[in-house]
Amino acid sequence: MRAVVQRVSRASVKVNGESVGKIGEGLLVLIAVTHADAEADVAYLAEKIAGLRVFEDDTGKMNRSVVDIGGSVLAVSQFTLFGDVRKGKRPSFDDAARPERARELYEYFVEHIRALDLPCETGRFQEMMEVELVNQGPVTILLDSKKLF
Numbered sequence: 524m525r526a527v528v529q530r531v532s533r534a535s536v537k538v539n540g541e542s543v544g545k546i547g548e549g550l551l552v553l554i555a556v557t558h559a560d561a562e563a564d565v566a567y568l569a570e571k572i573a574g575l576r577v578f579e580d581d582t583g584k585m586n587r588s589v590v591d592i593g594g595s596v597l598a599v600s601q602f603t604l605f606g607d608v609r610k611g612k613r614p615s616f617d618d619a620a621r622p623e624r625a626r627e628l629y630e631y632f633v634e635h636i637r638a639l640d641l642p643c644e645t646g647r648f649q650e651m652m653e654v655e656l657v658n659q660g661p662v663t664i665l666l667d668s669k670k671l672f
Contacts (some may be wrong), residue, residue: 549594
């Protein structure tokens with residue numbers, strides 16, 4: 524499972540011009556599922572993301588988590604994170620999970636984040652989405668559950 528985590532002042536997602544998810548200060552998380560992922564990958568990433576110390580404390584040091592600041596998470600499914608362009612210029616998505624399994628693990632991720640007492644908004648799975656964000660810093664962290672175990 525891969526995630527691109529961005530510290531944001533605000534973020535939102537629209538589908539067909541309709542706002543479907545919106546947060547203030549917190550984390551925008553773009554999530555991709557591969558065919559080898561399981562519930563353990565989801566739990567690991569959700570807990571890692573909730574605990575990431577990427578928000579500044581009173582001394583200006585990144586020492587606080589999204590939980591510590593009372594922030595929110597906007598979770599957006601993005602299978603293109605598993606796009607492979609090593610051969611040619613058109614991405615191959617062979618490593619991305621089948622939509623049914625990806626949806627199941629994406630929804631489990633959202634449930635896990637909420638179980639950690641974090642407000643979590645979402646995009647819409649398998650829809651064309653417009654994502655807007657104001658990245659603070661900028662701070663962007665790349666996570667891959669297979670590289671972190």
